Amino acid sequence: MYCNYCGKSIQDDANVCAYCGTRVGGVIARKRLVRPREGRKIAGVCLGMGEYFDLDVTLVRVVWLITAFMTGVGFLGYIIAWIVMPEEPYLLAAQVPAGGQQHVANP
Numbered sequence: 001m002y003c004n005y006c007g008k009s010i011q012d013d014a015n016v017c018a019y020c021g022t023r024v025g026g027v028i029a030r031k032r033l034v035r036p037r038e039g040r041k042i043a044g045v046c047l048g049m050g051e052y053f054d055l056d057v058t059l060v061r062v063v064w065l066i067t068a069f070m071t072g073v074g075f076l077g078y079i080i081a082w083i084v085m086p087e088e089p090y091l092l093a094a095q096v097p098a099g100g101q102q103h104v105a106n107p
């Protein structure tokens with residue numbers, strides 16, 4: 001497979017591009033419905049849905065908000081999805097050099 005950021009050929013099972021360090025295609029998020037840790041606005045529900053269904057996250061948010069205001073079910077649905085959807089597992093191990101400081105760590 002190819003990195004869709006730099007276009008170089010990389011291992012088929014790679015999560016992160018060895019050349020540019022870009023997370024490749026959200027491999028884990030596409031296999032399972034999870035809430036990504038990066039790029040989320042509230043709980044990452046819309047972002048996770050967007051990655052899972054390969055949709056633009058903005059579109060997912062717009063549709064979800066319209067549904068929420070029109071029916072009132074969206075808010076409840078969001079909270080249920082928040083509870084039900086697991087958080088994305090940490091992918092930082094491959095990116096952070098041994099002994100390096102994790103960027104999520106609070107000083």
Ligand SMILES: [Zn+2]
Nearest residue numbers: 003006017020
């Ligand atoms: Zn790359």
